[in-house]
Amino acid sequence: MRIHREGYRIIVSVFALLVVASAIVTANVDSKIPQFIMYTVCIFFFYFIVRFFRVPRRSFTKDENAIFSPADGKVVVIEEIDEDKYFHEKRIKISIFMSAFNVHVNSYPISGEIKQVDYFPGKHMIAWYPKSSDLNEHASVIIEHANKKTILVKQIAGMIARRIVCYSKVGQHIHQGDEIGIIKMGSRVDILLPLDVKVDVELGESVRSKKTILAYFT
Numbered sequence: 549m550r551i552h553r554e555g556y557r558i559i560v561s562v563f564a565l566l567v568v569a570s571a572i573v574t575a576n577v578d579s580k581i582p583q584f585i586m587y588t589v590c591i592f593f594f595y596f597i598v599r600f601f602r603v604p605r606r607s608f609t610k611d612e613n614a615i616f617s618p619a620d621g622k623v624v625v626i627e628e629i630d631e632d633k634y635f636h637e638k639r640i641k642i643s644i645f646m647s648a649f650n651v652h653v654n655s656y657p658i659s660g661e662i663k664q665v666d667y668f669p670g671k672h673m674i675a676w677y678p679k680s681s682d683l684n685e686h687a688s689v690i691i692e693h694a695n696k697k698t699i700l701v702k703q704i705a706g707m708i709a710r711r712i713v714c715y716s717k718v719g720q721h722i723h724q725g726d727e728i729g730i731i732k733m734g735s736r737v738d739i740l741l742p743l744d745v746k747v748d749v750e751l752g753e754s755v756r757s758k759k760t761i762l763a764y765f766t
Contacts (some may be wrong), residue, residue, distance in 0.1 A: 552653060554713055554730050555601025562597050566590040593694050596648075601730075603653050608725045608758045612694070614725065615745065617755040618701050622644035630741055634664070634690060634700060638729045639740040641749065642762055644755060646735050654703060654728040654737060655757045656691065662720045663698065664690040667712070683689040687714040689728065695765060700740040703731050725758045736756045 551559070573586045625643035627745040645654060650744070664689045694700045703712045714729040716722070731737075741747075745763040749755060 549605060549667050550603050552601045552603050553728055559598055562594060566594055566755060601727050604651060606758050611766050613763045617757055617762050618654045618657050618739060619644045619646055619762040620650040620756050623749050623751055623753045623755060640743060642739050644737045653730050656722050656724055656726050656728055657739060658691060658693050658699060659724040660691045660693040662689060662716050662718055662722060663692050665716045665718055671689055685712060687712050689716045697765060702738040704736045
């Protein structure tokens with residue numbers, strides 16, 4: 549496991565703040581119990597922050613016919629929708645909710661060429677809320693597979709998440725399993741697929757990036 553590059557500054561800043569807070573408590577509180585409580589809270593909070601930016605090392609076998617999960621989390625939506633912004637046709641939508649305890653680094657579900665990247669600086673509603681997909685801050689990436697079929701991956705900020713980092717560039721040729729970016733603190737990822745794919749996950753299923761196959765091209 550390693551720490552994501554986006555986390556270094558935050559981790560150092562949090563560590564400095566916790567050291568100052570602990571020093572203030574130590575200097576002004578004589579009782580050992582409040583000091584112990586403070587130190588314990590600081591240690592667990594710092595551990596949580598470091599753990600949030602973890603990037604686990606995972607073995608990965610590419611499968612050009614498979615569409616892998618772009619995120620760790622839980623499948624909260626599998627439905628057919630009328631997509632009228634990019635594709636103007638019916639699509640299968642799969643939504644993955646990431647809690648604050650999940651790995652928040654996202655990966656490309658397929659290999660191909662990036663055709664479009666959009667960023668929308670929206671709200672920060674709870675990621676479970678259905679309208680968060682459109683109203684919350686999000687970044688959308690459209691990828692064209694070698695078979696000429698396209699999918700969309702949307703990184704969506706949640707109530708706690710305050711920043712989306714997306715490294716995708718139009719015209720870039722990417723490989724399945726490569727990193728898209730990271731969403732900082734609790735969020736969601738939507739993936740829009742062609743209707744003719746074979747969905748291979750169920751509602752409520754826990755999924756992992758680069759490990760769980762969401763669907764297969766047919």
